[in-house]
Amino acid sequence: MEEDDINYRILREIQQMEKNSPILSELKSAFYLEISEYLEELTDRLQNESSSQKQTLLKEEIQNIQKIAINIYELREKKILFAAISKARGGNPDIKNMINIEKNLFDSILNVLKTTRIKFLKKQSIEKKNIEPKEEPAKPTNPEEIQKNSNPVIRVTEDMPEFIGTNEKKYNLRKNDILSLPDDMCEMLYRRGVVKKINN
DSSP states (O other): OOSOOOOHHHHHHHHHHHHHOSSOOOOOTTHHHHHHHHHHHHHHHHHHOOOHHHHHHHHHHHHHHHHHHHHHHHHHHHHHHHHHHHHHTTOOOOOTTOOHHHHHHHHHHHHHHHHHHHHHHHHHHHHHHHTSOSSOOOOOOOHHHHHHOOSOEEEEOSOOOOEEOTTSOEEOOOTTOEEEOOHHHHHHHHHTTSEEEEEO
16 A cells, blocks of 8 residues: 555545455555544544535545445454464464554454363363263173073164163164163164164
8 A cells, every 4th residue: 555645535445455355455554543533634624614515525524434444444354353263273364464453453363262262172072071971881792691681682783873762871882783672762773774683
């Protein structure tokens, strides 16, 4: 961006550059300060203007400048957010055109993302450990034990996700497991086609 004073035309050009580019456009380091000073100047002119027609024009210009300034900030804010997410995930985003105040925003967002990511993944790891079955489901493979058991004996024909049976026990069944289960559970699994009965 050239070292020109801020005005409506320059702001419109910057707005279009931000809309048309996936990366941040180059700005002066005092860009946001200059917008603020420009708006103050227009406000002073408005207060000192006696012509109602010129007052109307100045009010419209102030409103338009404010809208464009907000839009430019929001376009850049979105790019900064995406850059921080990319960086937090191990990427290498282009941040060379960030001015100092935006770099502070980027660093703050990145810090929050990294801290939250560590806490969340650590929590997930703990929760995963806590949902592991505390006791192994009964999977009798001893023929004598199977003979003594009055429940039907089945062979699992395909891997199944962990589930809680009608007896409120957790089961994590894998293909070719052989075990004895209550009649109602055997019937349910048999209807799903995931087990075969060995005896009754």
